[in-house]
Amino acid sequence: MAARENGAESGPRGPYDVLVIGGGNAALCAAISASRDGARVLVLEAAPRFYRGGNTRHTRNMRCAHDTATEILTGPYTEDEFFDDLLRVTGGQTDEELARHMIHESKDMLNWIVEQGVRFQPSLGGTLSLGRTNSFFLGGGRSMLNELYRTAEGLGVEVAYDSEVVALDIDDGTFRAATVRRGDALVRIEARALVAAAGGFEANIDWLKEGWGEVAENFLIRGTPYNRGTVLKMLMAAGVETIGDPTQCHAVAIDARAPKFDGGIITRLDCVVFGIVVNNRCERFYDEGEDIWPKRYAIWGRLVAAQPDQIAYIIFDARSLELFMPSLFPPISGASIAELAGKLGLDAEKLTATVEGFNAAVQPGTFDDKTLDDCRTVGLSPPKTHWARRIETAPFYAYPVRPGITFTYLATRIDREARMRMADGRPARNMFAAGEIMAGNVLGRGYAAGIGMTIGSVFGRIAGREAASNARQ
Amino acid sequence: MLANERIHATDTLAEADRLMTVCNSCRYCEGLCAVFPAMEMRRSFADGDLNYLANLCHGCGACYHDCQFSPPHEFDVNVPRTLAVARADSYRAFAWPRAFAPLFDRNGLAVSLIAALGVAGFILAFAAWHDRDVLFGTHLDAGAFYALMPHNAMALLFGGVFLYAMVAVGMGLRAFWNDIGEPAATLVAPKPLWQAINDAGRLRYLDGGGVGCMNESDKPDDNRRFYHHCTFYGFMLCFAATCVATLYHYLLGREAPYPIYDLPVLLGTAGGVGLLIGPAGLLAAKLRRERILVDEARLGMDVAFLVMLFLTSLTGLTLLAFRESAAMGLLLAVHLGVVFALFFTMPYGKFVHGLYRFAALVRYAREMARHGDDAAA
Ligand SMILES: Cc1cc2nc3c(=O)[nH]c(=O)nc-3n(C[C@H](O)[C@H](O)[C@H](O)COP(=O)(O)OP(=O)(O)OC[C@H]3O[C@@H](n4cnc5c(N)ncnc54)[C@H](O)[C@@H]3O)c2cc1C
Numbered sequence: 004m005a006a007r008e009n010g011a012e013s014g015p016r017g018p019y020d021v022l023v024i025g026g027g028n029a030a031l032c033a034a035i036s037a038s039r040d041g042a043r044v045l046v047l048e049a050a051p052r053f054y055r056g057g058n059t060r061h062t063r064n065m066r067c068a069h070d071t072a073t074e075i076l077t078g079p080y081t082e083d084e085f086f087d088d089l090l091r092v093t094g095g096q097t098d099e100e101l102a103r104h105m106i107h108e109s110k111d112m113l114n115w116i117v118e119q120g121v122r123f124q125p126s127l128g129g130t131l132s133l134g135r136t137n138s139f140f141l142g143g144g145r146s147m148l149n150e151l152y153r154t155a156e157g158l159g160v161e162v163a164y165d166s167e168v169v170a171l172d173i174d175d176g177t178f179r180a181a182t183v184r185r186g187d188a189l190v191r192i193e194a195r196a197l198v199a200a201a202g203g204f205e206a207n208i209d210w211l212k213e214g215w216g217e218v219a220e221n222f223l224i225r226g227t228p229y230n231r232g233t234v235l236k237m238l239m240a241a242g243v244e245t246i247g248d249p250t251q252c253h254a255v256a257i258d259a260r261a262p263k264f265d266g267g268i269i270t271r272l273d274c275v276v277f278g279i280v281v282n283n284r285c286e287r288f289y290d291e292g293e294d295i296w297p298k299r300y301a302i303w304g305r306l307v308a309a310q311p312d313q314i315a316y317i318i319f320d321a322r323s324l325e326l327f328m329p330s331l332f333p334p335i336s337g338a339s340i341a342e343l344a345g346k347l348g349l350d351a352e353k354l355t356a357t358v359e360g361f362n363a364a365v366q367p368g369t370f371d372d373k374t375l376d377d378c379r380t381v382g383l384s385p386p387k388t389h390w391a392r393r394i395e396t397a398p399f400y401a402y403p404v405r406p407g408i409t410f411t412y413l414a415t416r417i418d419r420e421a422r423m424r425m426a427d428g429r430p431a432r433n434m435f436a437a438g439e440i441m442a443g444n445v446l447g448r449g450y451a452a453g454i455g456m457t458i459g460s461v462f463g464r465i466a467g468r469e470a471a472s473n474a475r476q
Numbered sequence: 477m478l479a480n481e482r483i484h485a486t487d488t489l490a491e492a493d494r495l496m497t498v499c500n501s502c503r504y505c506e507g508l509c510a511v512f513p514a515m516e517m518r519r520s521f522a523d524g525d526l527n528y529l530a531n532l533c534h535g536c537g538a539c540y541h542d543c544q545f546s547p548p549h550e551f552d553v554n555v556p557r558t559l560a561v562a563r564a565d566s567y568r569a570f571a572w573p574r575a576f577a578p579l580f581d582r583n584g585l586a587v588s589l590i591a592a593l594g595v596a597g598f599i600l601a602f603a604a605w606h607d608r609d610v611l612f613g614t615h616l617d618a619g620a621f622y623a624l625m626p627h628n629a630m631a632l633l634f635g636g637v638f639l640y641a642m643v644a645v646g647m648g649l650r651a652f653w654n655d656i657g658e659p660a661a662t663l664v665a666p667k668p669l670w671q672a673i674n675d676a677g678r679l680r681y682l683d684g685g686g687v688g689c690m691n692e693s694d695k696p697d698d699n700r701r702f703y704h705h706c707t708f709y710g711f712m713l714c715f716a717a718t719c720v721a722t723l724y725h726y727l728l729g730r731e732a733p734y735p736i737y738d739l740p741v742l743l744g745t746a747g748g749v750g751l752l753i754g755p756a757g758l759l760a761a762k763l764r765r766e767r768i769l770v771d772e773a774r775l776g777m778d779v780a781f782l783v784m785l786f787l788t789s790l791t792g793l794t795l796l797a798f799r800e801s802a803a804m805g806l807l808l809a810v811h812l813g814v815v816f817a818l819f820f821t822m823p824y825g826k827f828v829h830g831l832y833r834f835a836a837l838v839r840y841a842r843e844m845a846r847h848g849d850d851a852a853a
Binding site for chain 2 (some may be wrong): 124127128153262271329
């Protein structure tokens with residue numbers, strides 16, 4: 004087992020009932036559920052052991068429906084309310100049947116995932132607005148994953164790290180084998196059923212460029228560098244039907260100084276609502292105070308992506324400095340707006356004019372960051388409709404931001420059993436999908452915090468069960 | 477990636493500041509122990525804050541394995557080790573008198589030398605004072621030990637060194653308390669004190685948020701808590717045995733050695749067994765601990781204290797077993813030498829961790845209560 008985990012000497016040896024590709028939440032839920040149903044399971048993870056479970060490592064919570072408050076959730080969150088939220092954030096771009104099915108199954112997920120060893124806690128400091136809807140992992144996503152791996156290994160699931168799948172042998176909707184790169188060797192592994200849980204293609208800049216054009220060069224990837232969409236592409240080539248728009252993804256505005264990959268949660272910035280956001284021409288481009296931040300943070304990635312050079316600057320003053328969650332990098336500061344502009348490489352006169360124009364438009368009001376307050380601008384385009392306070396108390400601060408891509412939505416089409424559908428409309432015989440790789444079935448666009456893990460857990464559990472049952476036939 | 481340009485007394489504190497800035501932007505670990513909630517009450521970290529957080533950390537290791545940014549990630553987040561180093565630095569920084577601070581530098585060696593000197597000193601003194609037949613004679617009656625060393629001399633010497641240790645440790649604690657910037661009143665506020673007694677008594681924060689320590693790998697277990705309980709409660713039982721014996725002596729006029737069914741011997745034996753199992757278990761755990769979590773430079777200090785506790789018990793129990801033989805004189809000298817060295821080195825070794833951590837827990841209890849009031853307001 005140890006050797007199997009570490010190196011290529013004694014690779015996995017088939018035949019397996021279920022082959023799971025990926026090593027995150029979706030993959031592990033599938034592996035555990037298939038194994039509990041008696042299947043012999045192999046998990047192939049492209050990353051080394053430390054980086055196992057790509058984006059799941061970075062998560063903190065998941066969103067599940069529940070009819071009553073619990074020890075960790077402050078109130079009920081019904082299936083209908085969950086569905087309404089999903090409808091709103093996606094603008095209706097969701098498969099209603101699948102979405103309702105997922106939401107229904109999410110209820111039992113709160114029990115099932117705990118039975119697999121995952122522990123929850125009340126919402127984290129600074130995230131009170133999610134206390135009713137989202138269950139937070141004690142110790143975060145990596146802790147959650149560690150528990151899932153321990154459980155899976157206890158059940159006899161085999162896990163191979165540093166094992167990227169580079170080819171799939173699929174014949175007319177029937178999976179036969181995968182080719183894995185282990186060290187310098189290519190190994191063919193056969194199995195009776197496949198669960199594809201290898202994430203989206205967010206770390207594949209070339210693929211992102213196909214949809215976005217050259218601007219994707221300036222995107223930062225918040226999570227794993229291993230989710231390159233290779234499995235998705237192989238499935239597409241093998242005739243699996245896709246759903247979704249390749250430019251749709253979860254994208255937020257993160258600190259421009261973040262590393263290209265894997266900077267995770269700590270580069271996020273929650274201060275847009277407290278200041279103004281300008282592009283590198285010192286122009287504002289969107290209402291920073293349109294709605295409370297948890298409802299708006301996920302639109303700012305696309306907004307910044309639409310600006311010249313895909314960069315923007317959040318500008319605020321000393322009064323706002325401690326009103327939001329701290330972030331990794333300190334803000335850039337200046338005694339005057341002009342000095343700040345100099346440090347940012349912006350035109351000092353223009354930035355001063357923009358700030359002065361904004362200040363002049365600010366109306367008197369009672370500032371309250373907990374509600375949609377009455378602090379707004381008049382006669383300004385675009386307006387700032389809440390939390391508009393003059394930027395006038397030195398020192399002045401700025402954060403440079405760029406689009407940070409969380410994960411992509413383009414997906415393999417699936418049905419209620421998580422079974423893939425072929426482009427000609429027939430169901431695949433023995434191929435299932437879970438997690439980011441099929442997120443687009445539920446998420447046509449938009450995002451509701453914590454739903455990524457719901458998609459992975461619910462469809463992972465289903466996919467594992469169905470794959471095990473399929474393998475028995 | 478220097479998040480903060482504040483000036484810190486040491487590189488370790490600068491690194492601790494960097495890590496706390498990373499952690500405070502993440503907060504995923506807040507349910508694991510007291511360190512992270514205490515961190516969340518702050519936005520910037522002065523040296524005193526970091527010394528406080530370092531001493532609040534019990535070193536369970538869970539946050540290392542739960543962290544998405546621990547090495548080899550480029551953010552290189554290793555909170556348990558960084559805080560362990562900062563913690564040990566703080567013991568040295570607050571040592572009293574200052575002249576003895578260097579004892580922390582090669583602590584294993586220092587403690588071993590002092591212990592050897594203690595033992596040799598007692599043997600030589602016994603030999604110088606007594607004839608061969610007293611030293612190697614068999615003494616059976618009450619007061620047998622005092623045939624070798626008069627009770628008053630023993631009480632004076634050990635009372636003296638104990639008092640010295642308490643004063644030195646107290647001065648260190650005072651310096652620590654001043655450094656972290658908490659008012660003196662907090663240390664005598666009943667509620668935080670009671671909370672801290674509870675938290676320390678149960679080692680509440682040595683459990684990785686409920687599953688146990690991650691010491692040897694990411695597989696948690698509760699071994700270290702068990703062995704620490706053996707050690708701490710063993711130590712307390714031995715201390716109780718000494719107190720009871722002192723009362724016997726002065727109030728009842730009954731002299732040691734006491735019969736094996738008598739309270740001081742029962743307490744001392746039970747405690748002694750704990751002090752054998754506990755330190756041995758902790759030592760084994762320390763040696764098996766993942767190297768990346770360990771403050772290698774201070775391994776000597778940790779080992780020295782565990783070995784001293786173990787030897788105190790071993791020599792005490794051996795004395796009990798052979799007190800009616802001709803070896804008693806020598807065994808007594810060895811035991812007294814070890815105990816003397818243990819007391820003398822208390823302010824200059826791992827012993828102080830208990831006090832600083834307890835003080836940090838008192839402050840934490842106070843902060844949490846205050847924070848709760850603020851949140852409710
Ligand atoms: C910073 C950050 C924070 C987030 N926070 C949350 C949150 O709090 N709540 C939430 O619900 N969602 C959150 N998300 C989204 C969430 O991470 C994903 O929706 C979820 O983890 C997807 O799970 P998955 O199993 O499908 O993919 P992953 O966990 O990414 O796993 C995919 C795995 O497939 C492997 N793989 C890829 N290609 C191959 C191949 N060819 N062969 C073998 N293996 C391969 C990868 O190495 C990877 O381990 C966050 C994302 C990020 C980046």
